[in-house]
Amino acid sequence: MTAILKRETRAYFDSLIGYIFLTAFFAGSGILFSVSSLQFGSTDMSGMYSGLFYILLVLIPILTMRTLSEEKRQKTDQLLLTAPVSIPSLVLGKFFAAMLIYSIGVCMTLVYAVVVSFYGVVSWLTVLGNVVGLLLLGAAYVAVGMLISSLTENQVIAAIGGFACMLALFLISAIASIIPVPWIANILTNLSFGERYSPFTYGVFDFSNVLFFVSATVIFLFLTIRVIERRRWS
Amino acid sequence: MIEVKHLVKTYGDKHAVADISFKANDGEILGFLGPNGAGKSTTMNILTGYLSSTSGEASINGHDILEDPIAAKKEIGYLPEFPPLYLDMTVREYLYFVYELKGCRLPRNTHLKEICELVKIDNVFDRRINNLSKGYKQRVGLAQALVGNPNVLILDEPTVGLDPKQIIEIRTLIKKLGKNHTVILSSHILSEVQAVCDRIVVINQGRIVADDTADNLSRELTADHKLIARIDGPKDEVIKLVQTIPGVVSIVADMQREKGVWEYNIEAVEGTDIRRELNRRLMSRNWYILGLRSSELSLEDIFLKLTMGESVTEFLADKADDLEEHYKEESK
Numbered sequence: 223m224t225a226i227l228k229r230e231t232r233a234y235f236d237s238l239i240g241y242i243f244l245t246a247f248f249a250g251s252g253i254l255f256s257v258s259s260l261q262f263g264s265t266d267m268s269g270m271y272s273g274l275f276y277i278l279l280v281l282i283p284i285l286t287m288r289t290l291s292e293e294k295r296q297k298t299d300q301l302l303l304t305a306p307v308s309i310p311s312l313v314l315g316k317f318f319a320a321m322l323i324y325s326i327g328v329c330m331t332l333v334y335a336v337v338v339s340f341y342g343v344v345s346w347l348t349v350l351g352n353v354v355g356l357l358l359l360g361a362a363y364v365a366v367g368m369l370i371s372s373l374t375e376n377q378v379i380a381a382i383g384g385f386a387c388m389l390a391l392f393l394i395s396a397i398a399s400i401i402p403v404p405w406i407a408n409i410l411t412n413l414s415f416g417e418r419y420s421p422f423t424y425g426v427f428d429f430s431n432v433l434f435f436v437s438a439t440v441i442f443l444f445l446t447i448r449v450i451e452r453r454r455w456s
Numbered sequence: 457m458i459e460v461k462h463l464v465k466t467y468g469d470k471h472a473v474a475d476i477s478f479k480a481n482d483g484e485i486l487g488f489l490g491p492n493g494a495g496k497s498t499t500m501n502i503l504t505g506y507l508s509s510t511s512g513e514a515s516i517n518g519h520d521i522l523e524d525p526i527a528a529k530k531e532i533g534y535l536p537e538f539p540p541l542y543l544d545m546t547v548r549e550y551l552y553f554v555y556e557l558k559g560c561r562l563p564r565n566t567h568l569k570e571i572c573e574l575v576k577i578d579n580v581f582d583r584r585i586n587n588l589s590k591g592y593k594q595r596v597g598l599a600q601a602l603v604g605n606p607n608v609l610i611l612d613e614p615t616v617g618l619d620p621k622q623i624i625e626i627r628t629l630i631k632k633l634g635k636n637h638t639v640i641l642s643s644h645i646l647s648e649v650q651a652v653c654d655r656i657v658v659i660n661q662g663r664i665v666a667d668d669t670a671d672n673l674s675r676e677l678t679a680d681h682k683l684i685a686r687i688d689g690p691k692d693e694v695i696k697l698v699q700t701i702p703g704v705v706s707i708v709a710d711m712q713r714e715k716g717v718w719e720y721n722i723e724a725v726e727g728t729d730i731r732r733e734l735n736r737r738l739m740s741r742n743w744y745i746l747g748l749r750s751s752e753l754s755l756e757d758i759f760l761k762l763t764m765g766e767s768v769t770e771f772l773a774d775k776a777d778d779l780e781e782h783y784k785e786e787s788k
Contacts, residue, residue, distance in 0.1 A: 225556035229542075236544050301540035301600065304504040305557045306529040454508045456467075 226302070226315030227322075230289070234323050243285050247327035250277040255334045265342040267335060271352040272423040274331075275416065278363055279392060283384030285323060286367025287377045289316045290446070295375045303450075313447050317364060324360045328353060348425040355422025358435035359415065363388055365442030372449045391415045457482055458503065458608060458638060463512035465498055465662075472498045473509070474662035480655075482607075485634035487649030487670075488642035490659040496642040497537050499659070500612050503640070504534040516608055530558075533606040537613055539597025543586040547577060547596055550585060551603060560604040571602045575629065590617040598626070602633075609633060611641040615648060627652050682751040683722045684710075685734070689743030691718050697737055703728040717746055 234240030251274055258269025293299040302312055335349045367384040374380050395414035398407040411417050415438075418431045458480040465473040473495040480486040488496045501507040503514050505521045505528065514521045519528035542550055551568050560567070572578040575595045580588055585596060594617055601609060614630065615623045630652050633639060643649050649656050650670045658666040658673075666673060687694050691709050698707045703724045710719045724730045731748065738745060 225553060228556070229553050232549075233542075233544070296540070296543070297536065297538045298540040298542055300501075300506055300534070300536045300538075301554070302557070303506050304529060304532065304534045304536075305554075306526045306559060307557060308526065454506065 223307070223311040223315040223318075226307070226312055227319050230316050230319030231322055234285075234319065237288075239284065239288065240323050243281055243323060244327055246281055246284075247277070248330055250274065250281070251327075251331055251334070255331075259334070259338065263341075265338045265344050267331070267338070267344075267349060267352065268423045268425070270331065270334070271356060272420060274356060275359065275392075275419055278360060279388050280385060282324070282360065282363040282388065283367050283370075283381045285320050286364055286371050286384060287381035288371065289320065289368050290372040290450070291374050291377050291380045303454075309447050309450050313368070313443055313450070317361075317368060317443060320364045320368070321357075321361060324364065325357065328356050328360065331356070345425070351425060351427045352422055354427075354432075355419060358432060358439075359419050362415065362435045362438040362442065365439045365446070366391070369442050369446045369449065372446045388415075457517055458486075458640065459513075459515045460499075460503070461513045463499065463502060463514060464510045465495075465502060465507065466510045471662045473502070475512075476659070476662070476664055477512075478657050478664065478667060480638050480640055482638055483635065484655060485630065485639045485641065485653045487653030487656045488640060488659060489644070489646065489649050489656055490642075491644055494659050495662040496644075496659060497612055498662075500534070500610050500640070500642060501536075504532055504610055505529055506534075506536075530604075531607050533601035533604070533609045535597050535601040535609075535611045535614055537616075539593055539600070541585045541593060541596060541600075544584065546584050547572075547581050547588075547599075550596065551599060554600045554603045558604045562605065567605075568603070571599045574602070575599045576625070591619060591622045594618060595622075595626075598629075607637060609637050609639045609641075611639065613642055613644075615643070615645075623648075681724045681726050681728060681730075683724075683731070683734075684719060684747075684749050684751045685722055685745055686713055686717055686719050686747035687738060687743060688714075688717045688746055689738065689741065690716075693741075694718070694720070694738075694743060697741065698722060698734065701730055701733050701737060703730050714746075719747075721751065 234243075251270060254270040254273040254277075255267070258273065259265070259267055290299075293302065303309070332349070332353065335344050335346075338344055366387050367380075370383040370387055371380040374383065391413075392415055394410050395417045398410035398414065401407045401410065412434075418434050421428050421431055460479070461477050463473055463476045464471070476495070476499060478486075488499070490496050498507065502509045503516070503521065505525050508522065516528040516531045519531065521528045542553070545553070551571070552564070555564055555568065569578070572581060575598050577592060577595050577599055580592055585593065588596065594614070598611070598614060601611065611630070615626050618626060627648065630639060630641060634652075634654075641649070641652065653670060656666070656668065656670050656673060657664055695707050695709060698704055698720070701724075705723045705725060706721075707723075708721045710721055713719050722730070722734070734748075735745060
């Protein structure tokens with residue numbers, strides 16, 4: 223797993239994707255930070271954290287699009303799958319590499335908090351809760367992106383497909399609001415990534431939401447492993 | 457040791473591999489011969505655990521590839537049809553990665569240096585794989601298979617895309633490796649498997665049509681009692697003369713090779729050697745034999761015939777019929 227983790231991390235910076243992702247992440251969070259906090263002279267950073275949700279919709283697919291699709295296209299999956307490495311550790315290696323790059327981006331938001339702390343009182347617990355929320359959301363998104371990437375040989379399809387899926391997971395709550403049957407609407411609302419993420423930005427650290435994102439990550443990673451295994455049998 | 461029993465792989469209702477069984481012993485170089493699409497690569501992909509078989513078993517040194525994949529894969533070095541290279545890495549980075557991926561415990565730098573010297577890529581060690589020629593890429597692929605010094609090497613068309621000099625180098629290398637590894641290599645080039653392999657498995661449309669040593673395969677199909685002779689002398693009289701030799705079944709003038717020199721297909725009763733008698737009789741008339749060889753089938757013939765779905769005996773019977781027919785027409 224560590225071999226794959228190391229290679230993937232390198233590959234992010236060899237192929238520009240890592241730089242593009244981080245640049246866009248810093249730019250997005252920077253703009254949101256200026257608009258929602260600096261502009262109002264406020265130490266409340268929830269505006270930036272809730273705004274990042276939408277930016278991630280676009281950025282995470284870029285991070286995950288080539289993880290598995292490119293291996294298939296270049297036939298390098300033959301090396302990985304015939305090496306004495308299990309498929310779960312292969313998928314996890316790639317997952318953690320993507321998470322590593324993503325975490326660098328998330329850590330940048332802490333820099334903003336430090337800057338603000340010079341001018342006012344920052345509620346560090348809230349910031350910490352937000353960072354954890356952002357990491358959990360990112361993990362689930364990365365898992366979704368990897369699943370889509372495992373289904374195709376084409377990076378562009380992987381990116382667009384990933385974006386579409388994440389958008390769908392986000393829009394579930396909008397669909398829920400127009401469904402007249404209350405219990406269905408209730409289930410859908412509870413499955414919405416947006417509804418689950420927003421409490422973090424209010425400073426509410428609900429353990430059920432943590433569990434939700436962790437389970438979502440595990441489920442999508444599990445499905446990714448199954449897709450790769452299934453390909454052997456088809 | 458590699459053991460394969462009743463391997464079947466189907467895609468929908470198409471049989472890519474239909475009931476293949478064979479065994480490769482330690483220190484043996486086994487050649488997989490067959491036309492494109494015969495199921496060579498599929499079989500190799502199943503052996504290495506990249507694909508799963510629909511039914512049947514494959515085991516590497518006693519480790520079943522399905523039951524105990526990690527242990528089985530540890531024993532294998534695999535060079536697929538397309539070398540699985542990360543083009544944006546240098547050879548060094550790539551081999552270091554493979555070294556870690558395989559969880560290799562040999563001393564890294566000396567081990568990799570040995571391999572690079574063996575496959576002659578030490579001079580491109582720090583170049584990006586993308587910028588290497590096809591021949592070098594192929595050799596980096598081979599180097600990758602050798603990392604960790606696995607007992608079993610599975611090489612899918614290892615000489616494709618190389619120039620003649622490189623082909624000879626790689627063949628020599630494989631022969632060398634075959635001394636202390638079990639090697640399976642596939643090819644659709646006969647001379648290659650003939651030159652390198654101890655044993656040949658001919659496979660066509662997912663089935664094994666022959667499994668024997670290269671020598672045996674051609675011996676089985678050799679026909680000592682059938683001769684091809686190039687004789688300097690008047691055609692019709694030569695035919696008449698040869699027909700009087702005891703044991704001769706037929707003689708057919710094939711074509712004029714030089715002025716006044718014809719090539720004849722002569723068939724005698726099986727088990728009789730008519731070469732001396734032929735010589736003597738022709739000499740007495742002052743006609744000369746300019747060339748004489750037994751009409752041994754080349755492996756090329758065997759291969760073409762085998763892969764056209766005929767068994768060896770059928771093929772020999774056909775060949776005899778052909779000759780007879782030819783002779784009848786000639787005599788008309």
